[in-house]
Amino acid sequence: MTGSWEQEVRNRQEFRAQMVRNFGFTVMDHGVALTCCPHCSTVSALNSAFPDSDWNSLPHLVSVIEAFVDSRPEEMTCTVCKEPFAREADNNSSDYWLWHSHFLSEVKQDLQLLIHRKYGKTAWIEGMLVSSTGEIKPLTLPLSESEFKVRAGCFFSVKQAWSDFMREHWPISQFAALQISEGYYLVVNPPINADSDLQLFKDNCVQLVGKSTSASNQYEFADLSWADSWHFEENTYHQWLSDYESDLASSEIIAGVLASPQQFYSIMQRELNSFDCWLRRDGENNPTAFLGDDEYYVSFDYREYLINAMIKGYSYWGALRFVEPILELWEQTRAVGERLKKILGHYNCVVFGGHYLQFRNKGGKKIVREVDLAGLAECDDELEEDSAFIAWIAPQIGLNTQTLKFRS
Numbered sequence: 001m002t003g004s005w006e007q008e009v010r011n012r013q014e015f016r017a018q019m020v021r022n023f024g025f026t027v028m029d030h031g032v033a034l035t036c037c038p039h040c041s042t043v044s045a046l047n048s049a050f051p052d053s054d055w056n057s058l059p060h061l062v063s064v065i066e067a068f069v070d071s072r073p074e075e076m077t078c079t080v081c082k083e084p085f086a087r088e089a090d091n092n093s094s095d096y097w098l099w100h101s102h103f104l105s106e107v108k109q110d111l112q113l114l115i116h117r118k119y120g121k122t123a124w125i126e127g128m129l130v131s132s133t134g135e136i137k138p139l140t141l142p143l144s145e146s147e148f149k150v151r152a153g154c155f156f157s158v159k160q161a162w163s164d165f166m167r168e169h170w171p172i173s174q175f176a177a178l179q180i181s182e183g184y185y186l187v188v189n190p191p192i193n194a195d196s197d198l199q200l201f202k203d204n205c206v207q208l209v210g211k212s213t214s215a216s217n218q219y220e221f222a223d224l225s226w227a228d229s230w231h232f233e234e235n236t237y238h239q240w241l242s243d244y245e246s247d248l249a250s251s252e253i254i255a256g257v258l259a260s261p262q263q264f265y266s267i268m269q270r271e272l273n274s275f276d277c278w279l280r281r282d283g284e285n286n287p288t289a290f291l292g293d294d295e296y297y298v299s300f301d302y303r304e305y306l307i308n309a310m311i312k313g314y315s316y317w318g319a320l321r322f323v324e325p326i327l328e329l330w331e332q333t334r335a336v337g338e339r340l341k342k343i344l345g346h347y348n349c350v351v352f353g354g355h356y357l358q359f360r361n362k363g364g365k366k367i368v369r370e371v372d373l374a375g376l377a378e379c380d381d382e383l384e385e386d387s388a389f390i391a392w393i394a395p396q397i398g399l400n401t402q403t404l405k406f407r408s
């Protein structure tokens with residue numbers, strides 16, 4: 001017998017802590033399912049990937065992990081003794097230990113679950129919150145969203161919070177609000193039939209955000225039903241508020257979010273701190289943000305990202321999922337720009353406007369070629385060899401791969 005499941009989990013927890021440190025808010029969920037080989041008793045891993053990090057609720061997460069074990073391939077081979085073990089037989093006899101981690105960037109705690117499964121049933125679940133310094137706080141499951149908020153300091157899922165909030169106030173007879181985090185509120189209101197109703201709704205909103213200590217007094221409102229007029233297809237209230245779906249779609253009930261773009265901007269700035277880049281904008285209320293360094297940068301409309309997130313049931317930290325591709329775009333822009341400068345050193349290369357690379361003949365003033373680095377295809381491979389890199393980029397920028405000159 002080589003190693004126990006406890007030891008396997010401990011090893012992976014160390015690896016996980018490193019991942020969280022390196023990737024910050026962009027870190028994906030990570031998990032593993034372990035079982036004992038019936039032939040040689042070695043603890044082996046069945047998998048180590050749950051790439052999704054987007055869960056509607058804690059029970060949703062647990063059910064997906066459980067379903068994974070029950071639906072694993074019919075036959076597996078032990079990595080140590082190479083003997084096959086069949087799923088059917090083992091589901092009834094073997095023990096499974098599942099470990100899963102999900103980073104809560106709002107409170108900088110890693111939520112880790114340990115699940116023991118036998119005879120196709122979950123025997124026990126242990127939850128814990130792991131801080132960046134490795135401090136472990138046990139978390140007893142199951143937990144409601146509001147209990148989770150008390151214990152962890154943040155909601156696990158805004159979607160589940162929405163569902164609980166609706167149930168509590170249904171049928172909606174008056175204005176009600178739930179604070180998700182500083183400057184982020186879920187609000188409901190009965191249909192507005194008169195100017196006086198509208199005035200009352202506005203007054204209630206102003207009063208609500210007036211209590212907030214958030215630096216900004218600029219708030220955006222977005223109604224969940226905008227998902228329909230904007231033709232959003234995924235992650236709308238139709239999926240995660242299905243009990244209230246028809247009422248929200250057909251009636252004039254207000255169910256929406258009040259949130260502050262300013263607050264979101266501050267959070268983005270903090271979260272991006274460890275990524276070697278800055279975040280800037282021209283003026284406090286300008287919705288265009290620039291992400292990058294002094295030479296390479298890209299821009300995006302963060303107000304729009306926030307409003308999408310509000311409609312799709314994400315908190316400020318959940319909204320960072322829309323910023324992550326921008327961070328990756330900047331990283332690629334910078335990497336490709338620097339590499340082109342090196343390989344095409346026979347041209348004068350200058351970066352203009354953050355992501356346009358301009359090439360001039362040495363001694364010449366005329367621009368021979370301008371490449372929008374932010375408009376290139378996404379490159380997932382490392383392309384370590386220059387030849388592989390050139391083969392990837394040449395057709396996109398009209399470069400002759402033999403002469404390394406631009407085609408006219």
Ligand SMILES: [Zn+2]
Nearest residue numbers: 037040078081
């Ligand atoms: Zn074995």
